[in-house]
Amino acid sequence: MIEITDPRIDKYIMGLAPESDSLLLEMEKKAKASGFPIVDPLVGRLLYLLTRLKQPALIVEMGSGFGYSAYWFAKALSIRGKIVLIDKEEAHISHARKVFSDSDLFDRAEFRVGDALQVAREYQGIDLLFIDIDKHQYLDAVMAIAPMLAKNALVIADNSLWHGNVAEGMTDRDTVGIDKFNRHMFSSNDFFTSIVPLRDGVLLAYKLTES
Numbered sequence: 057m058i059e060i061t062d063p064r065i066d067k068y069i070m071g072l073a074p075e076s077d078s079l080l081l082e083m084e085k086k087a088k089a090s091g092f093p094i095v096d097p098l099v100g101r102l103l104y105l106l107t108r109l110k111q112p113a114l115i116v117e118m119g120s121g122f123g124y125s126a127y128w129f130a131k132a133l134s135i136r137g138k139i140v141l142i143d144k145e146e147a148h149i150s151h152a153r154k155v156f157s158d159s160d161l162f163d164r165a166e167f168r169v170g171d172a173l174q175v176a177r178e179y180q181g182i183d184l185l186f187i188d189i190d191k192h193q194y195l196d197a198v199m200a201i202a203p204m205l206a207k208n209a210l211v212i213a214d215n216s217l218w219h220g221n222v223a224e225g226m227t228d229r230d231t232v233g234i235d236k237f238n239r240h241m242f243s244s245n246d247f248f249t250s251i252v253p254l255r256d257g258v259l260l261a262y263k264l265t266e267s
């Protein structure tokens with residue numbers, strides 16, 4: 057495993073951004089206590105920033121867990137924007153629903169249980185697609201949902217450096233899956249792609265072609 061960012065740099069940036077939203081803090085505590093993988097607060101802030109810049113009308117999130125990343129997206133949405141949270145685990149989605157109902161963001165969210173590759177296909181004109189499902193499914197996910205993307209959509213994928221394993225050439229299913237996905241996104245004529253080496257790597261791809 058490779059340290060993607062020097063822990064001292066992470067600590068420094070974290071120190072610049074103390075969080076005061078009690079629901080975010082509660083979810084961070086829950087994730088830490090249960091070992092559940094959420095995007096961290098620095099990635100959360102990046103998602104927030106990108107959403108404010110993009111001003112999407114429709115965000116679809118594949119792999120919502122209990123709603124931490126979705127909550128960052130929803131906070132940044134304008135009043136006319138909507139986020140669809142999708143997870144295969146009923147328990148995760150009901151926890152997410154509870155978190156959102158304790159906030160003023162509930163009306164911006166739709167909650168779906170099921171296989172994200174199937175459910176996301178029901179939405180046309182997706183302005184921002186976030187992928188955070190099982191890692192070997194990333195390429196299938198983007199292939200399945202590409203026709204549903206709006207013109208100039210933004211695709212964001214978490215864990216695109218997968219603990220550095222992609223750079224070490226590891227051959228397990230998840231590493232190979234992420235590597236294939238990264239290579240596809242960088243070589244595609246339909247997207248302009250980069251990776252921000254923050255936490256576990258955040259892939260950003262801008263859709264160049266019209267839908």
Ligand SMILES: C[S@@+](CC[C@H](N)C(=O)[O-])C[C@H]1O[C@@H](n2cnc3c(N)ncnc32)[C@H](O)[C@@H]1O
Pocket residue numbers: 093094095118119120121122123124125126142143144145148170171172173188189190193
């Ligand atoms: C890393 S967690 C998501 C964390 C969340 N994005 C966050 O940062 O708060 C991955 C989630 O994806 C879900 N998942 C994995 N494969 C899936 C699939 N094919 N369809 C729907 N959900 C999936 C898992 O149940 C798990 O809750």
